[in-house]
Amino acid sequence: GDYNLFEAYNGKEALEVINSNNIHLAILDIMMPEMDGIEVLTEIRKERNIPVIFLTAKSEDTDKILGLNIGADDYIVKPFNPVELTARVKSQLRRYMELGAAPASQNLLVIGDIELNDSAKEVHVLGEKINLTPKEYGILRFLMENPGRVFSPKEIYAKVWDERAYGAEGTVAVHIHHLREKIEANPERPRHLKVVWGQGYKME
Incomplete structure (x- = not known):
């Protein structure tokens, strides 16, 4: 399917985009200016339960992401294959949408x-x-x-x-x-x- 993509160049902008549009999934880099990915996710979770995928440059960050009770749904370590990212996005979106399809x-x-x-x-x-x-x-x-x-x-x-x-x-x-x-x-x-x-x- 087609995706409508919104871009943000720092954490603060990312939050503004999420708050002013009907966003179904966010891909956050951990290292961002203004607010880092973890701060942005903490804010998102106050209001929304949309799936969030973290991008991280170091595999050791993954333990931190899982260990922090901040509600990341998935993460992917850079450099990554775009096909893999797309597959993860699809899987998260499918689950998020399906949650509404129970009898x-x-x-x-x-x-x-x-x-x-x-x-x-x-x-x-x-x-x-x-x-x-x-x-x-x-x-x-x-x-x-x-x-x-x-x-x-x-x-x-x-x-x-x-x-x-x-x-x-x-x-x-x-x-x-x-x-x-x-x-x-x-x-x-x-x-x-x-x-x-x-x-x-x-x-x-």
């Missing part, structure tokens, strides 16, 4: 005081709206659609990332950790998002 009967999922409204793409805990990244949302929805069932990190990764599970355990664990911080009253002793040691995760 009507599946639109409201409730477990305890956690309520997921799939039409509005919103999650409320005790009536309060929680901001989740697209990946966190995907994991939560998948587990809430299958209450009580245990899924391995590989299964969760395959479902939510839609890719082969390379390094799945660590990536999924980081997202589960962030998800708990947001939806559990006491993340250390979760009531709903449970680990089954040696097997995986479940919602109950």
Whole structure:
């Protein structure tokens, strides 16, 4: 399909573009003048859950990106193949758009005081709206659609990332950790998002 491309030459400009247009995906360089990519993403996440792909020159940055709970959906290390970037963009956009395509009967999922409204793409805990990244949302929805069932990190990764599970355990664990911080009253002793040691995760 055709993409409508908006360019920005620094982080501040990028935010202005995102705030004044109907943007569905952002590709951010980590190193940008005015505001760096991480600052820009932090601002984006206050308002939006659009997919964000980071460009980085150093592979060691990738650990930082994943380790920071800032909600990057993917990253690509320079120099990269444009075909690979396009494939990642397509995959992220497809998932973002598909999130709105669940059947009507599946639109409201409730477990305890956690309520997921799939039409509005919103999650409320005790009536309060929680901001989740697209990946966190995907994991939560998948587990809430299958209450009580245990899924391995590989299964969760395959479902939510839609890719082969390379390094799945660590990536999924980081997202589960962030998800708990947001939806559990006491993340250390979760009531709903449970680990089954040696097997995986479940919602109950």
